[in-house]
Amino acid sequence: MQVELDVNKTIDQNASVYFEKAKKLKKKIDGIKKTIAEHERLLLKEQEKEEKKAIIKKTRQQKEWYEKFRWFYSSDGFFVLAGRDATTNEILIKKHTEKNDIVFHADAPGSPFVIIKTSVKVPQTTLQEAAEYCVSLSNAWKRGLSAAEVYWITPEQVSKEAKSGEYLKKGAFMIYGKRNYMIPKMNLAICNYQEKISVFPVSAAKKHTDKYVLLVQGNKKLSEIAKKIQKKIGGEIDDIVRALPQGVDIA
Numbered sequence: 001m002q003v004e005l006d007v008n009k010t011i012d013q014n015a016s017v018y019f020e021k022a023k024k025l026k027k028k029i030d031g032i033k034k035t036i037a038e039h040e041r042l043l044l045k046e047q048e049k050e051e052k053k054a055i056i057k058k059t060r061q062q063k064e065w066y067e068k069f070r071w072f073y074s075s076d077g078f079f080v081l082a083g084r085d086a087t088t089n090e091i092l093i094k095k096h097t098e099k100n101d102i103v104f105h106a107d108a109p110g111s112p113f114v115i116i117k118t119s120v121k122v123p124q125t126t127l128q129e130a131a132e133y134c135v136s137l138s139n140a141w142k143r144g145l146s147a148a149e150v151y152w153i154t155p156e157q158v159s160k161e162a163k164s165g166e167y168l169k170k171g172a173f174m175i176y177g178k179r180n181y182m183i184p185k186m187n188l189a190i191c192n193y194q195e196k197i198s199v200f201p202v203s204a205a206k207k208h209t210d211k212y213v214l215l216v217q218g219n220k221k222l223s224e225i226a227k228k229i230q231k232k233i234g235g236e237i238d239d240i241v242r243a244l245p246q247g248v249d250i251a
Helices: 011-059 086-095 124-136 203-208 224-234 237-243
Strands: 070-073 079-082 103-108 114-117 150-153 180-182 190-193 196-202 213-215 248-250
Touching: 070 124, 070 190, 070 196, 070 203, 079 124, 103 124, 114 124, 124 150, 124 180, 124 190, 124 203, 190 203, 190 224, 196 203, 196 237, 203 213, 213 224, 224 237, 224 248
Parallel strands: none
Antiparallel strands: 070 079, 079 114, 103 114, 103 150, 150 180, 190 196, 190 213, 213 248
């Protein structure tokens, strides 16, 4: 180790100079250590934040089987499914409808099949919400109607066997027996329910979450509406657009 000495100073004076320098450097080392520790803390916090985001994103990407359909939980806690198109209508009736379920449909064009999953008696509240869901997701909504006729039946009344000389296209079924008619009003909200985006009847949305936006009939672009909804309830834009019916605006 080499050191520089001032020949005009005594050995004690030179030693004192280096002693003072050492004290200053020691103070700087303590400050540097604190700065390094603070940077490490901030870096760790940022890493944890990014990891949390990645986990949430991965969770959102892992879709449940029922998310290929439309769905909601009624105010009474019943799980309700609806077809999105002819293909999912077909799958819903053939693969996911059991003997004790209740099936809803409307005579309006574009009506989905709506299924209340149940093994017990269904309250009137849930029947009403399922009826509202069915008519609101039909073309009656897009046409600007305030209400339309819907009926409910049992699964055994739904058949893929057409009458002689007739042909049933994909998503279409024959309905036999008595139909139980209702005339529900258009009534929808879009919700962020347990980090999943779906449309609910308004009463069901209010029962299960505070992250919802009331929908009304309109003609705004879905992408524009989705951005406004995202600011209010979060969620991914693509999920919001996929959940929205055609011909929509927000209240």
